[in-house]
Amino acid sequence: MTGAARMETTGQNTPLPSVAARHACRSGMVATTAGVANGFVQGNLAILPENLAASFHRFCQLNPKPCPIIGMSDVGDPRILALGIDLDIRTDLPRYRVWRDGEVAEEPTEIMAHWRDDLVAFVIGCSYSFEEALLADGLPIRHIERKLRVPMYRTNIACSPTGPFAGPMVVSMRPFKPADAIRAVQITSRFPSVHGAPVHLGHPHSIGIADFDKPDYGDPVPVGSGEIPVFWACGVTPQSVIAAARLPFAITHSPGMMLVTDLLNKQLAVL
């Protein structure tokens, strides 16, 4: 039975939680998608004009750990059927960022008026998916326990540049006891389409993090004695790179306001 067929038989009365989340956005709901439609894949959004989209696509291809593409629209088409049958990328996120010349010009709750027939939408994997797998395995995630945003840092790890797109990899940090860090490597290795295995652990300074207590994005999170900080490539990287490229025009999601898709996190596991 296909996903589409399953949706038809479960019917309009009981839509998938992911569909309900998108419909709520469409109806004007504006709130973080953290904790929404548990079990379903959420994604970062980047929308670019066709003349830059090929270059950005190549950037993602060259930098799969920070920029794993889980869905992509056709030129000018606001649908991404692979991520949701009725998905409309113009209305189905809680909030967007419209970028002009590298600055956030607006943060609207829908982008109908900004849509153009030369735009291409990229949906990029997000750490929520692998966090579900870590939690399911019994590993504690500090920032979730403390209701904080995950701390994120710009590093000295250069992304492979292409066209106007270049810059450092942004990483997210989660502290673990060493045995749990080893387990976290195993678990997240199964999820290459949502950043995969960590890129670093143990020595923040050696990846260019000068002040560990002051993350570049998100909230500081303490590392206990006997724990080690573990760093994953982060989906903030493409947004950081798009900003640095100072493109005339681009649209992204607003932080924490992700696209909720009909894919299940567990479907992303490669083993």
Place this chain on the structure above:
Amino acid sequence: MTGAARMETTGQNTPLPSVAARHACRSGMVATTAGVANGFVQGNLAILPENLAASFHRFCQLNPKPCPIIGMSDVGDPRILALGIDLDIRTDLPRYRVWRDGEVAEEPTEIMAHWRDDLVAFVIGCSYSFEEALLADGLPIRHIERKLRVPMYRTNIACSPTGPFAGPMVVSMRPFKPADAIRAVQITSRFPSVHGAPVHLGHPHSIGIADFDKPDYGDPVPVGSGEIPVFWACGVTPQSVIAAARLPFAITHSPGMMLVTDLLNKQLAVL
């Protein structure tokens, strides 16, 4: 074509390197098996009387990371066909240790005179197998580069006890740059029958290692700045536990003088 058939067709003139290594031991060769018959699995040996073997087997079952069994004889049978068609456990290692009341009583080069029809031989996986996989992936292994023995430490990680068998897990240590440590977790996770993934990384003191510069076995190996020490469960654990149990009688291999089997290291990979 089975392993046996392959041996027959390649013929007596060109025995497998593993068979040649065992025949050399049988003829009196006494030297470390490190670097011998590259590509073939080597194993730690433990031989116990039947009345203790069931208990030791259970100990291995409860502690698979330090004590992964890769082969086991029938009672009184010096052959282990699964590890080599012509293998004779009484003659095919370079040197043995005969233990009496928890002390090394003799270190003979064969144990024909010690063999009894109530003895059971256990062959336990060894880190040589996963080191081959690490090297094949381009990861540097410090103690091999410096022609040292791997440093090993008694930890405060208690093995699950059973019968007379109890004691701390012994671990081996290899330093890596953090990105290589992550890769090493992935690679060794594929080899559960030769200790598998590391048991710890980063904080030696938190697993009870008081003096990092003085390993309990092997040679000290430096950890560079920007590197982290990575610890694997070690096949010295069963020998340490057998000594601590002060059994009336047991036989093991002498350190570095392992059993060379006809299994290929790559055959042990689970993925």
